[in-house]
Amino acid sequence: MQTELSKKLGIEYAVFGFTPFPAVAAAISRAGGFGVLGAVRYTAPDDLKRDLDWIEAHVEGRPYGLDVVMPATKVEGVTEADVEAMIPPGHREFVRQTLAKYGVPELPEGEAAGWRITGWMEQVARTQLDVAFDYPIRLLANALGSPPADVVARAHEQNVLVAALAGSARHAVKHQAAGIDIVVAQGYEAGGHTGEIASMVLTPEVVDAVDPLPVLAAGGIGSGRQVAAALALGAQGVWLGSLWLTTTEADLHSPALTRKLLAAGSGDTVRSRALTGKPARQLRTEWTDAWDDPAGPGTLPMPLQGLLVADAVSRIQKHEVDPLLGTPVGQIVGRMTGERAVQDVFDDLTRGFEQAVDRVVRIAGRSGR
Amino acid sequence: MQTELSKKLGIEYAVFGFTPFPAVAAAISRAGGFGVLGAVRYTAPDDLKRDLDWIEAHVEGRPYGLDVVMPATKVEGVTEADVEAMIPPGHREFVRQTLAKYGVPELPEGEAAGWRITGWMEQVARTQLDVAFDYPIRLLANALGSPPADVVARAHEQNVLVAALAGSARHAVKHQAAGIDIVVAQGYEAGGHTGEIASMVLTPEVVDAVDPLPVLAAGGIGSGRQVAAALALGAQGVWLGSLWLTTTEADLHSPALTRKLLAAGSGDTVRSRALTGKPARQLRTEWTDAWDDPAGPGTLPMPLQGLLVADAVSRIQKHEVDPLLGTPVGQIVGRMTGERAVQDVFDDLTRGFEQAVDRVVRIAGRSGR
Numbered sequence: 001m002q003t004e005l006s007k008k009l010g011i012e013y014a015v016f017g018f019t020p021f022p023a024v025a026a027a028i029s030r031a032g033g034f035g036v037l038g039a040v041r042y043t044a045p046d047d048l049k050r051d052l053d054w055i056e057a058h059v060e061g062r063p064y065g066l067d068v069v070m071p072a073t074k075v076e077g078v079t080e081a082d083v084e085a086m087i088p089p090g091h092r093e094f095v096r097q098t099l100a101k102y103g104v105p106e107l108p109e110g111e112a113a114g115w116r117i118t119g120w121m122e123q124v125a126r127t128q129l130d131v132a133f134d135y136p137i138r139l140l141a142n143a144l145g146s147p148p149a150d151v152v153a154r155a156h157e158q159n160v161l162v163a164a165l166a167g168s169a170r171h172a173v174k175h176q177a178a179g180i181d182i183v184v185a186q187g188y189e190a191g192g193h194t195g196e197i198a199s200m201v202l203t204p205e206v207v208d209a210v211d212p213l214p215v216l217a218a219g220g221i222g223s224g225r226q227v228a229a230a231l232a233l234g235a236q237g238v239w240l241g242s243l244w245l246t247t248t249e250a251d252l253h254s255p256a257l258t259r260k261l262l263a264a265g266s267g268d269t270v271r272s273r274a275l276t277g278k279p280a281r282q283l284r285t286e287w288t289d290a291w292d293d294p295a296g297p298g299t300l301p302m303p304l305q306g307l308l309v310a311d312a313v314s315r316i317q318k319h320e321v322d323p324l325l326g327t328p329v330g331q332i333v334g335r336m337t338g339e340r341a342v343q344d345v346f347d348d349l350t351r352g353f354e355q356a357v358d359r360v361v362r363i364a365g366r367s368g369r
Numbered sequence: 370m371q372t373e374l375s376k377k378l379g380i381e382y383a384v385f386g387f388t389p390f391p392a393v394a395a396a397i398s399r400a401g402g403f404g405v406l407g408a409v410r411y412t413a414p415d416d417l418k419r420d421l422d423w424i425e426a427h428v429e430g431r432p433y434g435l436d437v438v439m440p441a442t443k444v445e446g447v448t449e450a451d452v453e454a455m456i457p458p459g460h461r462e463f464v465r466q467t468l469a470k471y472g473v474p475e476l477p478e479g480e481a482a483g484w485r486i487t488g489w490m491e492q493v494a495r496t497q498l499d500v501a502f503d504y505p506i507r508l509l510a511n512a513l514g515s516p517p518a519d520v521v522a523r524a525h526e527q528n529v530l531v532a533a534l535a536g537s538a539r540h541a542v543k544h545q546a547a548g549i550d551i552v553v554a555q556g557y558e559a560g561g562h563t564g565e566i567a568s569m570v571l572t573p574e575v576v577d578a579v580d581p582l583p584v585l586a587a588g589g590i591g592s593g594r595q596v597a598a599a600l601a602l603g604a605q606g607v608w609l610g611s612l613w614l615t616t617t618e619a620d621l622h623s624p625a626l627t628r629k630l631l632a633a634g635s636g637d638t639v640r641s642r643a644l645t646g647k648p649a650r651q652l653r654t655e656w657t658d659a660w661d662d663p664a665g666p667g668t669l670p671m672p673l674q675g676l677l678v679a680d681a682v683s684r685i686q687k688h689e690v691d692p693l694l695g696t697p698v699g700q701i702v703g704r705m706t707g708e709r710a711v712q713d714v715f716d717d718l719t720r721g722f723e724q725a726v727d728r729v730v731r732i733a734g735r736s737g738r
Binding site for chain 1: 370371372383537538556557558564565566567568569570571573574588589590592594595597598599600601602603635636663699700701703704722723725726728729730732733734735736
């Protein structure tokens with residue numbers, strides 16, 4: 001499974017795996033794909049350093065990358081405290097009441113909210129980059145908007161390719177103008193922040209819009225058939241995130257959450273603003289229902305919503321409060337029915353891809369191998 | 370492009386085209402695909418007879434089919450007048466006010482509402498079937514739920530295959546239990562009534578759920594790349610509806626609507642209950658916005674909403690009131706950028722399919738032709 005992009009990166013399969021877990025990222029690269037470590041959860045540079053050291057020690061020389069969340073436009077001189085002060089008291093009260101209704105305990109004394117996504121603050125993302133550029137990363141992905149020009153320039157100086165996620169052809173064209181190298185076309189069915197255009201329509205639209213830039217298809221991909229479909233649509237590879245959440249190398253720290261993921265069907269996710277203030281696909285829970293209920297106060301814009309719910313989400317996860325427990329995940333969650341090693345999942349993807357190619361070749365009346 | 374199903378039906382390409390226009394249906398079958406005439410707009414049996422006669426005269430002996438809307442469960446003894454009486458006066462007033470706000474004129478004296486979809490009433494659908502079974506149709510599709518058992522039996526007696534649309538694997542399995550022969554897996558991105566699961570996820574899910582029944586992929590398909598993707602996902606063919614709306618053989622009776630379709634991008638549709646009371650993807654207009662506005666009265670359940678807006682929609686269409694003018698159409702509308710003959714569209718699909726197969730074969734490192 002070789003495309004121009006996979007050849008450029010020296011990988012065996014054009015399968016890119018996004019994950020917050022170093023062990024998953026390393027396993028994906030070792031399997032012949034390209035592991036991309038999500039950096040958003042790292043607040044201390046030393047934690048990121050520790051995990052990149054771990055990847056270096058376990059990736060067997062294969063290439064890998066890093067995913068940060070960095071806005072192209074920054075607001076000068078605004079601190080987290082300033083942003084906190086913008087949150088209306090009524091919304092804080094709604095959080096308190098909802099947690100009380102379900103009897104969600106406090107975090108243990110001295111334990112900080114682990115979920116707080118301070119990686120979204122630009123200064124944190126820049127500190128992450130200072131760490132990351134000391135490692136031989138081959139790809140830097142930005143999950144929200146085009147990366148700033150100086151970051152693109154610095155990456156290119158270090159021979160690091162820059163990727164950016166787009167939910168529409170218009171966004172993809174903006175990324176291209178910002179000088180990036182790869183567009184990740186993120187369809188409606190994807191986990192996390194998504195637009196409304198489904199992968200079947202979005203992938204070829206983005207491919208045509210940014211030609212000759214390579215495009216990775218993201219959203220709805222969790223089998224070899226879907227890999228083949230994405231490549232038929234014109235993608236130079238696929239970008240998978242959800243599928244790795246239930247691998248044995250993943251460390252969700254929550255057996256209850258793993259159980260919920262394994263039990264969920266493709267219809268059990270929702271595109272909700274509950275988590276960050278922007279629409280992000282996630283497991284549908286009584287927590288997302290409460291925020292999406294027209295009778296409630298509704299969600300706040302990013303970044304207010306994320307700050308508002310950070311402690312609450314940490315408490316829900318820490319104490320595994322089942323009806324409220326969720327995570328960003330795509331519609332492909334319906335295919336995640338058992339905990340398996342990354343290598344097994346990868347083998348299924350590549351074997352399924354070959355079978356899908358056999359099928360299409362047969363339908364097209366081609367001679368085959 | 371041959372699958373088991375296309376061989377069974379004796380067609381050259383596994384491309385099924387749904388359309389309300391006899392000239393389009395005949396042209397699709399003549400091009401080597403399978404034309405399916407939508408019957409929902411026919412109120413008088415003689416009109417359907419006239420159009421089936423026309424197809425017979427123009428289809429050059431190729432197979433074709435009919436699509437009806439028939440509920441599996443019927444409500445005995447309920448007339449259209451009974452249903453009309455259930456509509457709250459406040460909703461009628463909202464329709465009046467909205468039409469007045471845009472200065473929508475009345476229909477000319479004596480002109481009936483052409484849009485009224487009485488084909489949804491079961492007695493009308495049965496009259497349509499009595500007509501259709503006198504013609505050598507090869508396929509009977511039901512757009513809403515499983516067809517009644519006696520209809521399936523009658524179709525099978527006459528060697529007519531029965532298809533039903535499904536937006537989830539659960540619905541598909543119900544159809545299979547009802548004895549149908551083909552499932553049309555209708556993804557979120559499709560025009561008309563849709564669920565929330567996108568084609569990339571839905572197609573393989575339905576294929577696996579109803580195996581060995583053949584599945585047609587619907588939703589987001591308007592190019593040969595998308596045909597190849599759908600077949601890679603396990604479909605035995607594709608079901609296209611939107612793409613034909615801007616063909617030269619289509620007769621929308623509205624140059625303004627054709628212009629809107631040609632100008633619309635993939636992000637210009639919305640899944641709204643405004644038309645029928647069930648979520649149906651259509652062009653987003655100020656009419657759908659009015660119904661989807663939380664400040665308005667909201668929509669009524671099917672069939673009330675359809676009856677409530679029937680006259681209004683006819684007036685909007687008749688007088689081409691631009692901001693309100695819409696039609697069911699899928700996200701693929703972004704690809705419909707010029708009026709072209711059905712044969713041209715078909716040639717693009719088959720040529721694009723071959724190119725997509727070339728591409729996938731190359732990526733897979735196969736020998737090619």
